[in-house]
Amino acid sequence: MSMSQSYTALRPEFKEALKEAAKNFQTPFYAYDLQTVLERIDRLQKAFPGGEIFYAMKANPRLGILRRLLQWGLFVEAVSLGEVYRAYKAGFQRNEVLLNGPVKTPAMLEELDRIGIPILGLDSLTDLRRVIRMLPRARAILRVNPDLPIATHEHLATGRGESKFGILPEEVEQALELARRSRLEVLGLHVHLGSALEHLEDYQAGYAVMDRLYRTHGPFQVINLGGGFGLGLDLGELGAQAMALAHQHKVELWLEPGRYLVAEAGVLVTRTWGVKRTRRNYLLIDAGMSQLIRPMLYGATHPVEPLYKNPVMETYDLAGPACESGDVLARDVTLPEPKEGDLLAILQAGAYASSMSSNYLDTPRPAELLWTDQGWELIRRQQRWEALLEDEQ
Numbered sequence: 001m002s003m004s005q006s007y008t009a010l011r012p013e014f015k016e017a018l019k020e021a022a023k024n025f026q027t028p029f030y031a032y033d034l035q036t037v038l039e040r041i042d043r044l045q046k047a048f049p050g051g052e053i054f055y056a057m058k059a060n061p062r063l064g065i066l067r068r069l070l071q072w073g074l075f076v077e078a079v080s081l082g083e084v085y086r087a088y089k090a091g092f093q094r095n096e097v098l099l100n101g102p103v104k105t106p107a108m109l110e111e112l113d114r115i116g117i118p119i120l121g122l123d124s125l126t127d128l129r130r131v132i133r134m135l136p137r138a139r140a141i142l143r144v145n146p147d148l149p150i151a152t153h154e155h156l157a158t159g160r161g162e163s164k165f166g167i168l169p170e171e172v173e174q175a176l177e178l179a180r181r182s183r184l185e186v187l188g189l190h191v192h193l194g195s196a197l198e199h200l201e202d203y204q205a206g207y208a209v210m211d212r213l214y215r216t217h218g219p220f221q222v223i224n225l226g227g228g229f230g231l232g233l234d235l236g237e238l239g240a241q242a243m244a245l246a247h248q249h250k251v252e253l254w255l256e257p258g259r260y261l262v263a264e265a266g267v268l269v270t271r272t273w274g275v276k277r278t279r280r281n282y283l284l285i286d287a288g289m290s291q292l293i294r295p296m297l298y299g300a301t302h303p304v305e306p307l308y309k310n311p312v313m314e315t316y317d318l319a320g321p322a323c324e325s326g327d328v329l330a331r332d333v334t335l336p337e338p339k340e341g342d343l344l345a346i347l348q349a350g351a352y353a354s355s356m357s358s359n360y361l362d363t364p365r366p367a368e369l370l371w372t373d374q375g376w377e378l379i380r381r382q383q384r385w386e387a388l389l390e391d392e393q
């Protein structure tokens with residue numbers, strides 16, 4: 001419906017089910033199609049046969065989703081203590097959780113010692129020294145900053161030399177030497193080039209850096225090639241190259257996809273509440289930056305599908321309810337002219353939508369629903385108004 005971008009349309013059964021759900025749940029709400037998640041896992045496993053998938057739970061950390069991924073044999077990647085608590089609560093074991101992240105405070109390491117130390121992704125020499133001191137028997141991987149001109153939004157290009165992530169290639173020797181003098185077990189090196197990557201060349205350049213490092217500093221047990229797969233990326237060719245790299249260095253291949261597995265499975269359902277013309281043509285909707293920050297944060301575009309019909313078409317910007325000029329979820333969307341209360345599905349909202357949502361303007365977090373083909377499961381109820389106040393005096 002919207003823009004020139006191509007996208008995968010919703011499954012008709014799911015689309016019908018959304019209309020039913022809207023009879024029982026207040027908009028806006030998030031809804032996820034479990035079959036689409038399964039299908040994306042299948043695609044990934046076919047492209048990277050034998051690769052170990054650590055799902056990046058920051059994309060969507062709902063327990064109702066994590067528990068399914070656990071049943072299907074996936075592991076998880078976490079980046080905060082909160083995510084580790086959540087992963088353990090979902091049932092993952094410590095060797096099934098990989099904790100990355102650039103800052104691990106002493107308090108956090110103490111707590112990990114108490115609740116069970118996951119595999120640690122170490123991000124700097126400081127991080128490494130602190131872990132050697134406080135959790136000397138941990139198992140770890142070292143994150144490398146490949147120092148490459150990655151093509152994606154600046155906030156998503158973690159593999160650029162100027163980003164805050166990883167150890168530069170020239171520091172790897174020193175880091176490994178530090179680790180060798182300790183009891184820490186370094187399983188291998190890790191690279192995560194960025195997010196929403198659409199160009200194979202970025203990965204090829206990243207893999208070439210890893211190849212050089214493995215030749216120079218190997219042998220290792222594992223190679224972690226991160227996540228970041230854009231929704232339009234050709235996984236077939238990429239998978240073959242990743243597998244070849246892993247075979248060549250006789251290591252296990254680890255991956256950390258987030259968006260790819262869940263983005264297209266999810267929608268944000270919102271109702272339209274009238275049209276307003278300034279120098280632009282706005283359709284007023286009841287969802288905005290509190291539920292979907294990506295357009296504002298990254299200039300991300302989300303396709304939009306109407307859940308109503310009208311032969312008369314019109315082009316709108318979708319204006320959210322916040323008092324912020326940036327609170328516009330999509331621009332220049334051509335839609336059938338809506339009546340008040342008609343429903344829109346904002347697509348590709350399964351990743352980094354709910355997980356990045358906020359209570360800005362005392363907006364309660366919406367309900368989240370999972371469609372299993374047997375019916376709807378409420379995996380998170382709408383936040384209660386009282387919950388917004390309960391931590392205050």
Ligand SMILES: Cc1ncc(COP(=O)(O)O)c(C=O)c1O
Pocket residue numbers: 056059077100158192194195196226227228229256257258259260351
């Ligand atoms: C270290 C790491 N791994 C994996 C991911 C997942 O990225 P994506 O959802 O783009 O696959 C991220 C995203 O920020 C990350 O920082």
